[in-house]
Amino acid sequence: MTAETSTQKVGSYILEQASEIAQSTYERQRHDLDEADFTNETKLSLTNTTYLVKLIGKSLQQNTTNAMTAIEEFGEESGELVQDENEMIISLIVTVPLIREAIWEAIEPIVEELNMKPRDVIKLPGKIDPLLDQFVYSYGSTYITSNQQLKTKYDSTLEELSTPIIPIIKNLAILPLVGNIDTYRATLIMEKTLEHTRKLQLNHMIIDLSGVVTMDTMVAKHLFDITEALSLMGVQVTLTGISPSISISAVQLGIDLHKLTIKSSLHNALTDLAVLSNPAT
Incomplete structure (x- = not known):
């Protein structure tokens, strides 16, 4: 019996035992993680773990490098589905090493049965570990890329929400500011306000501050700088x-x-600009 044949038999055995290996990984996670983490965090599912183990078994059984490509693609698909950083960390730091342990524990009987030579057994990690390492790399790098794309989209949306300029009539718009305003947001408001003012060709802007909770002196300076720039x-x-x-x-x-036009409320400002009818007239 050649070393290659022995390796193929180990691969077949891993394929047969894939579900049991995945279940063993699941139980090891349950033992290693706090109950709260185990309950609340979505780890690699039993189905996904079983599939990953089968890919490893098939690689050994068929003595082919095609499984590396399959595992890379599976890692990318899994990484794209991850929504939480803790989930990603638990999957990579906890789950994958446990899969490695479960595989080695599972193949002990077949290694003994085949009476594999020590040098042949030593070669097995060189075939199994790179596959798991590839999954970790593909999973983690895809998550990071997807997360960066999501963050870019989120930041873009946040920028738009931070400066909700609302056109009322031709050449007139309202900028209602809500919540806390820090230096970063104040700078963003100035940039977006000037940009939208040019695009909308405004000649009058109402900045409503009734929804602003707190504003320190530095941020107030940014705000009044906006009025100067406009x-x-x-x-x-x-x-x-x-x-x-x-x-x-x-x-x-x-x-x-005294150099600024100030009204007590948005309603009063719109009434004075004849946008709203004044009941008193």
Whole structure:
């Protein structure tokens, strides 16, 4: 019996025992992970683990490198489906090493039965480990790439939501700001506001601050810089809903509020611009 034939028989045995090896991996995970992690985190499923083990068995059975390509593709498909970083870490750091352990424990009987020579047994890791390593690489790298693409899409959406410029009538739009505004968001608001103002060809912008919770002095400076920049573009700016904290920041910055058009509410601003009818008239 040649070493190659022995390897093929080990591969056939792994194929036959794939479900049991996957179940053994599952039980090892249950033992190694806290109950909360095991319950809440989606690991490689039994079906996926079984399929991965079968690919390894088929590679040994057929003595072919085709399984490497199949495992690479399977790793990429699995990585694309991962939505959570913890899931990815548990799959790579916990599950894959346990699959390795389960395979070696499972093939002990067939290795003894075949009476494989030590040098032939030593060659087995050189055939099995690269396959698992390829899965880890494909799985992890695909997850990272997909996650970066998702982050780019998320950042783009966040940018649009951070500057929700709403055209009301021709040449007039409202910029309603909501939530906390930090320095990064303030810079983003300025960039997007000036960009949208040019595209929409606005000559009047209402910036409503009634939904802003907090704003420190530096951010307030960015905000008033926006009004200055818009003015330089020939756009008349009306500020509405200024809170006491924003007023205090403006005073601390030495900004002359009398030079700005300020209304107590968005409704009042729209009424004064004849966008809304004034019930009092």
